[in-house]
Amino acid sequence: MLLTIDVGNTHTVLGLFDGDEIVEHWRISTDARRTADELAVLLQGLMGMHPLLGEELGDGIEGISICSTVPSVLHELREVTRRYYGDVPSVLVEPGVKTGVPILMDNPKEVGADRIINALAAVELYEGPCVVVDFGTATTFDAVSSRGEYVGGVIAPGIEISVEALGVRGAQLRKIELARPRSVIGKNTVEAMQSGILYGFAGQVDGIVRRMARELSEDPEEVTVIATGGLAPMVLGESSVIDEHEPWLTLIGLRLVYERNVSRS
Numbered sequence: 001m002l003l004t005i006d007v008g009n010t011h012t013v014l015g016l017f018d019g020d021e022i023v024e025h026w027r028i029s030t031d032a033r034r035t036a037d038e039l040a041v042l043l044q045g046l047m048g049m050h051p052l053l054g055e056e057l058g059d060g061i062e063g064i065s066i067c068s069t070v071p072s073v074l075h076e077l078r079e080v081t082r083r084y085y086g087d088v089p090s091v092l093v094e095p096g097v098k099t100g101v102p103i104l105m106d107n108p109k110e111v112g113a114d115r116i117i118n119a120l121a122a123v124e125l126y127e128g129p130c131v132v133v134d135f136g137t138a139t140t141f142d143a144v145s146s147r148g149e150y151v152g153g154v155i156a157p158g159i160e161i162s163v164e165a166l167g168v169r170g171a172q173l174r175k176i177e178l179a180r181p182r183s184v185i186g187k188n189t190v191e192a193m194q195s196g197i198l199y200g201f202a203g204q205v206d207g208i209v210r211r212m213a214r215e216l217s218e219d220p221e222e223v224t225v226i227a228t229g230g231l232a233p234m235v236l237g238e239s240s241v242i243d244e245h246e247p248w249l250t251l252i253g254l255r256l257v258y259e260r261n262v263s264r265s
Contacts, residue, residue, distance in 0.1 A: 001060050003047075004254035005077065006114060007068035009137040010160070011230060014043075015251035016050065022248055024050050027230065032072045036079035043080070061085065065258035067093035067113040067250070089262045091254075093117060098260050102149045115142050116150060117253030118228065123148040124256055126224045126244060129216045131209055133242065134249075135159065135229035139201070141208055143216050151216070154208055159201055159231050166193060178234060202238035209241045 002017040007030055016024040026046050034042075047061075064081055068074035074092065081090040091097060093113040101120050105111055118132045119142055128146040133139065138161070141154040157165075163178065179194055186192030213220035227235070227242045228249040236245055246252070 002063045002065065002255060002258060003061050004251045004258075005064070005066045005068075006117075006250040006254065007066070007070055007073045007077070008114065009069055011136075012073075013230075013251065014046065015248060015254075016047070017251075017255050020255070022251060025248065025251070030070060030073060032070055034073070034076060036076045036083060039076055039080050040084045043084075061088055063258055063262060064088055064090040065093070065254040066090070067117050067254060067257075069112050069114055089258075091258050091261045093254070093257055097257065099257055100148070100260060101144075102147075104145075104149050104151045111150065112140075114250055115140060115153065117257060118142060118249050119144045119148075119150045119253075120256055121246070121249045121253035122224075122226050125246065125249075125252070126226060128224075129213075129222065130224040130226060131212050131216070132249065133205055133209065133225065133227050133229075133232075135227065135231035135235065137161065139205075139229075141212060143212050145216065154212070156204065156208070159197060159234065162201075163193075163197060178231070180234075198234065198238060202235050205235060205239045206241050213241075 004015045004017065006013045010030055012028050012030045014026045015022050064085060066077050078092060095109055099116055099120050101116050103111055103116065118134060122130045122132050122144055128144045128148055130144050132142040136158055138158045139156045143151045143153055145151050159178065180198060181191040181194040184195050184199055186195045209225055213223040217223050224244065225242050226244045226246055226249065228246050232245060236242060
């Protein structure tokens with residue numbers, strides 16, 4: 001079994017692979033204050049419930065692949081792998097790790113590890129050219145060429161950030177549930193805010209992706225658009241440009257990175 005861990009700014013997603021198949025997954029909050037010991041207890045509690053794994057921490061785990069956008073959590077996870085999984089091969093995605101994705105950026109080291117991992121998985125699953133839209137704390141748009149190169153992207157405020165900002169800065173507004181309103185024209189303040197968030201973000205996605213596709217390919221229609229991230233399902237039905245929805249894109253990329261650095265080394 002391969003354990004994959006994707007640490008985002010808000011949530012951490014864990015996936016368990018049996019070969020190429022993801023057989024279990026969990027989503028927990030990201031807390032930069034958690035120590036390595038606390039993370040180990042959390043992992044033991046989650047994986048202890050799976051019938052294919054033993055009750056002891058590490059039983060049944062044959063490899064670990066991790067990426068993180070939160071440096072302090074990556075540091076603690078490094079300690080977890082050293083202290084509790086010392087005999088298990090592990091890959092922590094950072095500069096120097098083989099991904100097979102050329103990064104055509106002014107400063108390749110500043111590109112988030114999750115974005116490169118997403119690009120790798122997108123090329124493996126759908127080939128290029130493609131655009132990956134990741135609905136997380138930020139909404140990121142990543143462009144991948146027909147040769148599998150990461151050529152750049154766009155970063156926009158995420159859906160939850162926007163909702164929180166409206167609630168904090170609007171004197172007569174409040175934080176609302178992220179749900180589809182009855183109609184585009186809201187009949188009350190909550191529905192009006194829900195409409196603005198849902199259809200506003202769908203329009204943003206369509207507009208940005210179309211512009212990226214025109215720069216990425218002479219034939220924008222050949223560009224595959226893949227949506228991922230925890231909030232993707234909210235926008236899927238309203239966006240006209242998304243071709244594929246792959247909720248486990250980053251975890252699949254982590255499996256591929258592990259194979260390139262451990263299994264085939």
